[in-house]
Amino acid sequence: MGTMMGLVKAERAPGAVLKEVPIPVCGPDEVLVRVKATSICGTDLHIYKWDAWAESTVLTPNVFGHEFAGIVEEVGRDVTNVKLGEHVSAEGHIVCGVCKACRTGNAHVCPNTRSFGITAPGCFAEYAVVKATNVIHNRADMPFEIGCLQDPLGNAVQTVLSGDIVGKSVAVIGVGPIGLMAVAVAKASGAGQVIAADVNPYRLQLAERMGADRTVNSASQPLSAALMEATGGEGVEVVLEMSGHPDAIRGGFEAAAPAGRVSLLGIPTREVSLDLSRHIIFKGLHIEGITGRRMYQTWYQLKGLLDQKRIDLRPLITHTFTLDRYEEAFALMASGQCGKVIFIHDPVPGTGLKEEAIDYGQLELA
Template sequence: MEKTMLGLVKEKRQPGAVLKEVPVPQVGDDEVLVRVKASSICGTDVHIYNWDAWAEKTVVTPNVFGHEFAGVVEAVGSQVANVNIGDHVSAEGHIVCGRCKPCRTGNSHVCLQTRSFGITVPGCFATYAVVKASNVIHNRKDMPFELACLQDPLGNAVQTVLSGDIVGKSVAVIGSGLIGLMSIAVAKACGAGKVIAADIHPYRLDMARKMGADVLVNSAAEKLSAAIYDHTDGEGAEVVLEMSGNPNAIREGFAGAAHSARVSLLGIPMGDVLLDMEQIIFKGIRVEGITGRRMYETWYQAKGLLEGGVLNLSPLVTHTFTLDRYEEAFDLMIGGRCGKVVFLHETMEHSSTELHCGKYAYQTV
């Protein structure tokens, strides 16, 4: 008899999701089966849940979604040598071919044949998940699962911040969603100068302050580019980290960038973006497109920051839910009334307790 489990499924190509019984995934020779202990909602998951234009052209349905997780290995394939039953793990979500030119030249994060965990293959909003053993990231057993599941988005922030020089530079972080908030903390930890955080939600701006931002800009109340110039002695931001995907915010980011600035783009645009190309050209702006994490350099950088104690993610996890409360969880994310929302897969109680586990400590509120 086929074993089943609970999974949060994007069943139809329309807004919403359904929690239902699905088959426990089978483990291939080069794969591992992980019992998921904690998973977290990403902005990408919100795109999938809302079913926007990006989701329509990208996401495979029906499919268990979710890609940020931590858990314990329960089974390994016959060819797996680097992972053992009982290991505490997370995983890189890009499943790459290893044969194309990007893969063979150190750029596998942009593999031409990429499959994406929780987007084009089954993900982690379920009791179990199967991942390639080569994609496994080992976690210390003293790291709480609620923190370990944040490493995937932390990697996005680390790659965005460190895709160019950051030390002593003025930085504008546009969009104080979760990866934006992480980017503020990473920038400060890596020696950035003044960090300006922009968003339209007061809650998120307050979170940005807690994560270390020096200046807060409500871009619904004032012109973003003008505010950036005001807080950089009229020079503009030397580094612009665009996390929102809002077309107008993207344009304002380029407008507020300094001459010879670096603009790193991570936010998924919600529509066509009309840019002033002459401004980009004559300012000498360098534009970086950011996707995922560099495999696996970014993971080691993120782990070094966490384990070295220089990166404080303690204010981020504000709510925890079980999967059966997914509608409440996504409503919070969509409304911008939360920090990081984490699903706890083996408890039915809402957690609001302070966790202390070695050097890792944070508060859910």
């Protein structure tokens, strides 16, 4: 079918290479998408750097990337739910559909999952193939650079809405891009005070833009003490842990209010020791482990928030690049001096890209 340019994890070592690769073949139950915009996930940075997680998980050689928006270019012969020309994104977890988890409404934790852009070919390319059952339809007026953010937004939405939120004090610990989204989702969902905690001043300023009522720099003050002070000594009713840092996780549990909820999305790179008696058992905490998006409940929830403009993700987009500038883009991600970094695959007038979004590349925070 021809060739395309794709960003490939060619070797099991740091880095990546932009090279000519075959356009993927669309199977009978799949669709071929012309990719218009993609975004870099923290997972992609792990793959680019090639850490221990990547070594144990990622298949190579492979086009990576899993957050995208585009237009359907070809439809497999058995596909009935997708049409040519539709604007789409996709759920990245490719699940079996027949295991107990899948058949009981828990496909997001299917033990047979293949992951788009991690253990299956991804989207940092001109074209991508996805299962028709995984396709998410986007409104034609949704800018592609917003559409590609829905996958990580789903992480934030599942985390925030994994328990009661209305009127409750909320701490978002770790305001990388998903934590920043969680701030906005918590506010939109009727949370009480929303506190953002991080060690990165740039990201804390972004958290204020996304609606945080209070910020805590845990590099300059102990996290648990700051959260207790912010809640008048009561503790935080809803702790959303997005950093995966052992000290931050411990601080979140210490500051959680009795009978509170702690939802864990951040991935620690090593074992974390906790005082289970004092900070979990005798407090009667509710703990949620979060992975991916509930399929497909979370997608409908995030669509409701986005389509009705309950949340605005535009301030989150701080930099845009073309794919050939991937080295700059990944270096920026590694620095932490950014919000969400977007690849514009086809910056041609009339593609639906909004000029004000492309201008976000000039955004500077004081």
